[in-house]
Amino acid sequence: MNFFERQAQARRASTRLVVLFALAVLAIVIAVNLMVLLVVGPQPGPLAATTLVTLAVIGLGSLFRIASLGSGGEQVAQQLGGVPVPEDTTDPRLRRLRNVVEEMAIASGVPVPRIYVLEHESAINAFAAGYSTSDAVVAVTRGTLERLNRDELQGVVAHEFSHILNGDMRLNIRLVGVLFGILMIGIIGRKILWHGRGVRGSGALAVFGLALVAIVVGSLGVFFGRMIKAGVSRSREVLADASAVQFTRQTQGIAGALKKIGGLETGSRLARREDAEEVAHMLFGDGMGLSGLFATHPPLLQRIQALEPGFRPEQLSRLQAQWLASPPDGLQEDVAMGLVPPGEALPPAAGALSLTPQMVAAQVARPHDDDYDRAHALVTSVSQTLHDVATHRDAAMPLLLGLLLDAEAGVRGKQRTEIVARLGAAVATEAEHLRQTHLLDLHPMLRLPLAAMAFPVLRRRPRPEIGAFLDTVHAMVHADDHVSLFEYCLGRLLEVQLREALDPARHARFGRRKPGNVVQEFATLLSVVAHCGNPGDRAAAQRAYLAGMQRVLPRDHVPYAPPARGVLALDDVWEPLDALDPLAKQVMVEAITAAVSHDGRVSVAESELLRTICGVLHCPLPPTLEQVPR
Incomplete structure (x- = not known):
């Protein structure tokens, strides 16, 4: 499954989330009405009022929480006690984390996310949060920094980058807001019970009864909330593990991190349990210790065996005994493993690449092979x-x-x-x-x-x-x-990345437009690409333009016209093209690549334009593109 298919899947998951939320709300309304029915009998007035109040509490709770997360990933990290990692840090563990995240971001073709550390959490865990790549945050626990070696840290960060790149992150942060509304009635019940402790006489009975009803209904909200989180999260965690392996080109890193979660007493459970409840579906490992229907992650042993099929439970028991006597230290393991080998050299500044549309589209948000080394x-x-x-x-x-x-x-x-x-x-x-x-x-x-x-x-x-x-x-x-x-x-x-960082919630969306609705915008985009790649050669530019149009709109006949404003003509196409359906964006990337590579070669300047177009339209490309082998 490529990036565009994953984006389409994420959009479908958003729709499914709305349906599940509606069903949960319906169940809570029915439960509240049943309790009112037992008290006052079948009277339409009280039942209607109860329904409206319940819907208002849930709706306003969700809207309030979503609004509170409007600033994006940093809000989530700060609410969990995260501390930002300074860009100029000299701490070796923080420097190593920053290097890994920076290299991962550059390999993915996205802006370097903000990095946070949950200093008070000794467990091994991490999460990515935000609405888009422009406001993304990657946060790890102090235990992750101290216990994991560089390979294992790379595996965990690569897992989180999979969520950043494939639309999971946006769904996760919206899920936090939506589920808060479902839990609102239970929260109100606990508040009533707490503040009503000093009430005496007949009023105490009324306060206790009201609080009890709210808590019982709130428990129903917790039940549905955990079910929704588990249903949305589990399959995506398996895919993120696989993506991390593809990204780092080795299984030892992420498998080693999972083994340390299973082998250390602290595991992956967060100490701040209330915070863990809200973000459980966003975490690298199980932060709550839930199992069965409520588990947000597949069983730990199952995840390890998916990466290392020969791994056995008794091996995990031996690691537990070993680390109980001598807990692992990630930096010392790095020293024992030696330095990371240097990557490949940069190509000549005036050189050219050899690409195919399918290869470039496959690399969008799916760095693989040597991308990390590059x-x-x-x-x-x-x-x-x-x-x-x-x-x-x-x-x-x-x-x-x-x-x-x-x-x-x-x-x-x-x-x-x-x-x-x-x-x-x-x-x-x-x-x-x-x-x-x-x-x-x-x-x-x-x-x-x-x-x-x-x-x-x-x-x-x-x-x-x-x-x-x-x-x-x-x-x-x-x-x-x-x-x-x-x-x-x-x-x-x-312009795009900073504007989105200032107001991330406003720019978070999955497009639904089809290529047939943006014919002129496609024509403008491809004419600019063709003209910039072949300045002064109209015939070559026309061939490049037709190569792209044939791939994206083979039945439309829009003649080539050199853009009068040059590259500035692109200013008119960004918004309509960014609203394309994810699978239509895949075709668009293939069309652009066909245009720039129609002569079999792509200059460094053309590759920069290709990466810019993809970055602005939220289809991030690695900085060096996979080439056709010679």
Whole structure:
């Protein structure tokens, strides 16, 4: 199952969630009415009033919780006691975690998510939360940092990235909000019981009776809530395990993490049980200790045996005895295992790739084979100085602006004026300094990954500063009459990802449009791709355009026309194309790839445009694309 099929499956799961929620609400309303019926008899008035009040409590509870999660993944991590990992941390365990997440993000073609640690949790567990890749958060427990070696940490993080990339994360965070409404009546009952402790006389009986009814009905809500979480979560955990293996190309990492969960006394159960109840379906391991119908995860031994078929229960017993005497230390295991081998070298800056549409579509949000090693190669190819600049709060903006500074002195002067007017002379001077000292010789393939590294600190800036920064980026891109391909790519990615990070809930959606409804938008997109890949050669551009149209809309005959506005014509197509059905997006990616590779070769600039289009339309690509073997 590829990315687009998983997205379509996630959309169907969202529909199923609505149905299950409606059935749970119906059951709770019936239960409440039955209790009222026993007290007052078959009187329509009280029964109707009870129904309306029950629906209002559940509905308002769900709306309140969903609204409280409007800021996305960070809200969930903070409510669980998460502490953000600084970009410039020197703690070896935190540095290792940040390196793994950064490499995983770059290998996946998504912005580096915000990283949190649940410092007070000694169990081994993790989760990903957010509405989209732009506001995603990856959180791990302190036990995960201390007990897992690098391979095992990679396996856990890869598992969470599967949820980020395949739409599970968005469904998970909505599930938190929806289920809160179902639990509201029980919460109200406990509050009544707590605050009514001082009531005496006949009032005490009424308070106790009301609280008892609410708690009994609330128990029904807990029952349905756990059933829904279990039904939505279990199968996706199996798929996420498999995706993690495909991503890291080895089973030992994630299997080792699962063995340590089973072999250590702390396991994966969270100490903050109430918080674990709400997010149980989001966790890497079972955070509640539930089993049977309520289990949000498959049995631990079953998960291990799916990865290592020969593993036996007695082996887990031996590990339990071994780790009881001497608990594992992840960093010491890293030392014993040796250093991670270097990845592949970057291709020549002026080189070209050989791709096929099916291969590229298969890589969307499904990094595999050597993608992780390639991402590691990209990260290690960035100098430590430049990496520190990208992850420093005050240097990230000048760095990205430095990437946009033009080679021509006159245009660069205009760009400096725009920076000074909005962000000040100090930022402009720093951007010029970084360009001169670090960016002139930067390999083209490192530019967008470097921007991805800077994203976490950038989105933490105050909203007015982000707005001023985006205005500056726009002004720099349009400082002259020509917008280069790279200028447009970087500017557009920053605009989309930062805007979504500011208001993530607003941008979370699964599209439903079909290709036949966006014919003109497809024609514009493919004409831009064809023109940018074949400047000055109309015949070659037309062949590229037709190669793409034949794949996506073979029955439509829209003639090729060079875009009058160049790459800026893409501004009109983003919203309609992002509303496409997930499976239609797969065809779209294949069509774009067919256009850029019609001559059998794809330049680095074309691959950047391809990755930008896919990133803006929420189909993230790895930074280096799988090539046709020669």
